[in-house]
Structure formats: structure tokens, C-alpha cells
Amino acid sequence: xxxxKYLGIQKxxxxxxxxxxxxxVDIRLVTLKxxxxxxxxxxTPNTIYGVGFKPHPKCWxxxxxxxxxxxxxxxxxxxxxxxxxxxxxxxxxxxxxDPAGKVxxxxxxEGNKCFVANRDDLKVEIEQERTPGAIFVVCIGTFTxxxx
Amino acid sequence: MVDTKYxxxxxxxxxxxxxxxxxxxTIISHSDKLVxxxxxxxxPFAAINDKSAPDVTHHHxxxxxxxxxxxxxxxxxxxxxVQAGAEEPELSTRALRQDADNDLIEYLVAKMSKIITGxxxxxxxxxxxMLSGLxxxxxxxxxxxxxxxxxxxxxxxxxxxx
Numbered sequence: 001x002x003x004x005k006y007l008g009i010q011k012x013x014x015x016x017x018x019x020x021x022x023x024x025v026d027i028r029l030v031t032l033k034x035x036x037x038x039x040x041x042x043x044t045p046n047t048i049y050g051v052g053f054k055p056h057p058k059c060w061x062x063x064x065x066x067x068x069x070x071x072x073x074x075x076x077x078x079x080x081x082x083x084x085x086x087x088x089x090x091x092x093x094x095x096x097x098d099p100a101g102k103v104x105x106x107x108x109x110e111g112n113k114c115f116v117a118n119r120d121d122l123k124v125e126i127e128q129e130r131t132p133g134a135i136f137v138v139c140i141g142t143f144t145x146x147x148x
Numbered sequence: 149m150v151d152t153k154y155x156x157x158x159x160x161x162x163x164x165x166x167x168x169x170x171x172x173x174t175i176i177s178h179s180d181k182l183v184x185x186x187x188x189x190x191x192p193f194a195a196i197n198d199k200s201a202p203d204v205t206h207h208h209x210x211x212x213x214x215x216x217x218x219x220x221x222x223x224x225x226x227x228x229x230v231q232a233g234a235e236e237p238e239l240s241t242r243a244l245r246q247d248a249d250n251d252l253i254e255y256l257v258a259k260m261s262k263i264i265t266g267x268x269x270x271x272x273x274x275x276x277x278m279l280s281g282l283x284x285x286x287x288x289x290x291x292x293x294x295x296x297x298x299x300x301x302x303x304x305x306x307x308x309x310x
Binding site: 002003004005006007008009022023024025026027028029036037038039040041043047048049050052053055093095105130141142143144145147 | 170172173174185206208209210217218219220221222223224226244246247249250252276278279280281282283284285286287288289295302304305306
């Protein structure tokens, strides 16, 4: 049994530059159309339980919510042009791994396989402590957790 | 008649048999339901003024199994072999493959505590389950008790509870 509990997000690293002011990170496996339903069950007319699966090509969709915004993304967002691929991208979590105690888990994306899909959800409101803004990153290569 | 009331979910095992499987124990919730892409499981052929519907049509169906764990167990999805036989690392099967289709899982078993005593074991049919969804959510916001990971499997076979 190797369950690990997340304590929080330590940092997001974009082309070796750390962005530390992170509120939330969501990691999803999605299809190329951003659907979270990765497989379909296929049926023939007279089969109740189906005859097989149809898996869809999948990629990773990572939503990062910062408290505010960060300029580490600016080089990869083309406001009026195609955005560049991110050379390297990782997310570092603080975790508890029994019995080792507190360690970190680093999700590393395959180099030059990630790009910024959207900048969204920026909300600045009076009398609110947080001013969250989201960046969506899509990885069309591998995105794999490792432990230190 | 035997009624069963559950107390909590103990574990979910993923692999190819009871000894060659990874146990996930930090589970927040586990649920399964029989669903149909057509809507309800059956559709009656009712006719106006008929006193009883003459028949029903049975729709296609599969089990949708959703488990929410606190944290993430990499080994269960990235490392654990889910089909017997393929021993070479490059041939090994995995619940989650990044560069290929996910493999069919031969051993997918949930264990739940019963409210009075004993354990209920739910076994989904071998090699009829496939990982169909993964969502990890981690937050630094104050007061967050759990950091949930939601996984979904589709099972186009039977569900046996003992």
C-alpha cells in the first residue's frame, strides 16, 4: 500500500522559473476534445453488456489558479498569434508518505509537449482576500509523478 | 431476506489477482451504478388505453464505478500490472497508460465494512473494467480537509457482492 496524502502545492515551474503564489491545481485526463469521459462502451444490437471499449486519445489538462496573475506565462501566450510550447513544466506538491513523513511529489511533463490553452477566471472584487486567476495548460505528452 | 447496511469503505484493489494488486486505503467514497447510454435501463411499450404495458425493451448497460480517494496512489495506476502474463516491462499492462490505450483490469475489488460486523466484498468481472476518468484536485486554501482524487472505471460485465 503506497497511499500518499497531499498537504498542498509548493510551486509550479515553467521553463525553470518558479511560480509560488498558487491556490489550486487540478490535474485531469481528458480527450483531445477536453472531455473527461475517456472511453465508450460499445454494443451490438442484441448485447446488453457490450462487446468492447473504444478508448479515445487522451492528454493532460492542468488548471492552475493563482492568487492574482504571474508573468511566467506571458512568453507562452500569443494574444494575437500562436503560443510557444513550454520547454519544461512541472508541479511540485507537498505530500505525506507513510512511513517517510513529509516529502515532495513532482509531476514532470515531457519537454516541449505543453502549451497554454487558456487564461481565464480572473476575478478581482472589493473586500475579498483572494483575487484568483486561472491558467489552463495542456500536455500532449507524458506527465508523470515522481518522489523525492 | 438479508439486508446489508454499510459502515464505510475499506479499500479498493487494482491489479490482476489478490496478491498482485495495489491496495488503495485512503478512500473518501466509493459508488457504482448500472447505467445505460440510452437513458433508463428499460423502456415500456405502453399504448393508450392499455391496462398494462405489453412488454419492455431492455437497454444496453454497464457499471460506472466512481471512487474518491484522499491524495493519490501512483503505483495503482502507473506501475501496477493489471493483466497476468505480460512480465516484460515493455509489455506490462497498466490501468493508466499515457502513450497508449488503458488496459483492461483483471482484478478490481472494493471492500466495505458492514455496520454490525464483517466485510462486504464487491468484485467486478475480470478483464471487463477500464479506467475511464482521472481528476486530481489539490488546494492551498485554508480549511481544506481533503485533497481528493476522483477515478472512474467502466465495467461492461458483472458485479458480485459477497
